[in-house]
Amino acid sequence: MIDLRTAALLPLLALSAPAAAAPITEAALARHIDVLASNAYEGRKPGTPGAVKAVTYIAGAFRNAGLVPGAADGSWYQTVAFVERMPVSTDLRIGDRHESEVVATGLNPRIRIVDAPVVFAGYGIVGEGRDDLNGVSLAGAIVLIRGGTPKGMAHPPRPAERVAALLDRGARAVLTITPAGAAWVDVASQVGRGSTMLATAKRPAVQGAISHAAFARLTPAAPALLAAADGAAFRPVTLARHMTMTVETQVRPFASWNVIGRRAGTAAQGKAVLFTGHWDHLGICRPAGAADRICNGAVDNASGIASLIETARQLGAGPKPVRDEVFIATTGEELGLLGMEAWAAAPTVPLTEIVAAINVDTVAIAPRGLPVAIVGRGLTRLDPIVDATARRLGRRVDDDLEANAFIDRQDGAVLVRRGVPAVMIGGSFSDLKRLQAFLGGAYHGPTDNPGHGVVLGGAAEDADLTVAVARVLVDPVAYPAP
Ligand SMILES: [Zn+2]
The missing domain is CATH 3.50.30 (Glucose Oxidase; domain 1)
Structure with a gap:
């Protein structure tokens, strides 16, 4: 039942400027992380049933957030073909x-x-x-x-x-x-x-x-x-x-998928802003008999996917963008940024049309209130926009280059190498002691679980920052193409 005192005001409110969107909450992020990093998803390793569950979940969440399918065939899924090779025997003879x-x-x-x-x-x-x-x-x-x-x-x-x-x-x-x-x-x-x-x-x-x-x-x-x-x-x-070699190998081809969603901008010029994060992780990573065999990848990178989904929802709740917004949940990052490589080799948007890309990886380790760092600072035209937006939101800016130590360890590197301005932004990368503590601890191990060391205050705050930065980037007046 509606409160009548409020109802009387509704026609007036409808005429005023849109209120600031409600911030992205820790609870909204946690809901996705709890699913994607649950044992049922078995650590989301490409080529396993858990990976199929993950891409199905993400496509559903993208749809729910108001996106439409963005792969070239009109589906949510860009197929990425992999080959796994396991050594069976190596016989090397010298005479x-x-x-x-x-x-x-x-x-x-x-x-x-x-x-x-x-x-x-x-x-x-x-x-x-x-x-x-x-x-x-x-x-x-x-x-x-x-x-x-x-x-x-x-x-x-x-x-x-x-x-x-x-x-x-x-x-x-x-x-x-x-x-x-x-x-x-x-x-x-x-x-x-x-x-x-x-x-x-x-x-x-x-x-x-x-x-x-x-x-x-x-x-x-x-x-x-x-x-x-x-x-x-x-x-x-x-x-x-001279040498003679006989090598026997178990060769297993398999398919995996980048999940791609988009929201069309109002302009017909085709320029786009990219939002990326990897969904894959390491799967069952401990031998039979170990107490916990699953590397669940809650922080790395269910947290980034949660952020990607909620960023999409939040942008969809705001004004229509002028430029297109493209969201890619990549596969094969842990195998060497391979899903992003595959996308860049067959991009659903020409690389020359991408005016900016924001990657999200390993964001659930910091509380609210940390300064905003940029992974890729100094390498793109995006720094002044990120810094000004962070300050507008009342956040401090960490403008040293320390976070650039992580450039090559994330999907954005593939884009930067091809001349696409790509960054990661947020508090997780300004407190490198905290990041190193995670990397030296739960990272890539069976304890990167939902609830265990997952800190979502900073991730929620950084997702709000991403939304605010995105609103600038999708606007050709505020951020003209070069
Ligand atoms: Zn990783």
Whole structure:
């Protein structure tokens, strides 16, 4: 029953300016986290039933928040094809000698490379003013590289980029030599857990690791070669011995999905603002018999998905945007930002049309009242808008660059590399002690559960900030396209 005193005022209220929207609450975020990070979702690992539950839930929540499907086929789901490879056996022979300290996976279930030349290619780096391959062809070779970064190199290419360069020169196999101090059992068990790539990714026929000791058994020049790799004049060295390898691999292709929703803007110019967060996590992450086997990923990143959903709802409750709003819950972030890579390779909005992107990851660790930091500060045109909006909301601004240490650990990095202005904003990244405490504790373990260490005050406040910033970004007058 309605209060008549209030009812009498309703026609007047309808004529006044829209009231400030009710803030996003901790309870609203917790409702999504409690579902997505429940044991029923089994840690949301791509390729598992829990992942199907997660994307179904998110599509429903996007619909409920007023979005429409945003994938190219008119559905909520952009399919992302993955291939998981688990090593079964690696047989490496140098003449009659069998070398056991090597572990690798093959492109196909059984790969045999017979009597191939072996080339040591230093760090295997091409680019950043360096060419370890020096024009040398690696056609058909088993290529050995050392891990790590050459002395004095600030921005080394990522491992996948190094392998791609070796593949371009014709390498059949790439084996990374482990550091001198690394325990081989640890390396073997790490590689033994397998790896997952996008089905579209190129890789050599064989890829894996070989121990430092095995390299030393292969050539007496090993120490000199490893040291020479740091020199600017390094050239690949073909070793005296050939190798024969037989690699057996369990190859499992599977599909996963980016969940995409959108709200059309009033302008026909097609420009869009992107809101992203990853839904995937690590799944069942402890062996049979462990007390708690599920890495539930409540903070990482059910909290970000909760924020994404409530941001969508809040924006939908306000004025219609001029630019489009596109919401992407990505898969495969924990596998190396792969869902976002897949989206960027087949974007539902041309990358050149995206005027800004805000990613949300690992936001449920801070209380209200922390200053607003930007992951990506100094790299985009967004800083003054975020700072001014934060101050307008009565928040302090943390304007140092410390939070940029996390740039490469989140989906926004994929967009930044392609020239799209992408940031993460909020209080979680201004108190790095607090963030490090989470990373050193529940992070990526079975205790990242709903209710356990999940702090939602800051996440709610940051979601309100995201909404306020978004209202500026979707307005071409307030934020003109470059
Ligand atoms: Zn994570």
